[in-house]
Amino acid sequence: MKYLFALCLFPLPGFAQDTALTDPTLIATGQQAFLDYCSACHGEEALGENGPDIQGSILKDVTEAVKGIDQMPEIWLEDGKPEAIAAFLMSLNPKVAEIKLRLEAAKQD
Template identity: 30%
Template structure:
């Protein structure tokens, strides 16, 4: 009869309820996995975390974040491009639709302002010229609660909604008190 594993095991002398505790020699595949994973973890830690020979998750994240931010800042448009969309009723209509879906919650249905400022007066916190409005809508003002819309909506929709916002400019509706400065740099009353 073949030797059973427990026959070769060391009896620890511990007995509980008539059951003997044996100290079996662990199978090689188990020992290999056990020590192998420890060695792997140490090598991994050394390469990726401690010596920095290979990029850590944190550094990969920082790199991707920097690339994303650079892409955001590179978002650019000329005043002429927006002016052309303002003159295109279809683009303005598309922009109005986007505004109704995404912007009214904070800026109000007539853009008179709620959580966000009134977009219909001539005073702007971040500038009311086409390029400034485009930049505010694209990159947002995260710390004030204005979303960066370009990653969600894409550039084309942002351009259309900016064109729509430009058509609202200086057609003031009742709403939130003016904030910011006008084009001449005078502070809002």
């Protein structure tokens, strides 16, 4: 729980926040939330099923997607869950996550 408070108290810019999402407890929380809310369509390992492969998705991808896109319905998540799910997805494919973070950082410059 401690880290969630830290995230709330000290909101960091997108890039720094994403790179901080490596806490194993946060990843475990995210895996559970992913199994509850996302795996029915994206598969247990996020490799795709009724939805696409989303391994390596970063926080921005998650927050955008849960607003609903085309075939994906809007999904309501509690505070902190999008961060946890992003941490889990990033942990599944850190290389893809890193590339996405670099692209985002470049866009913001």
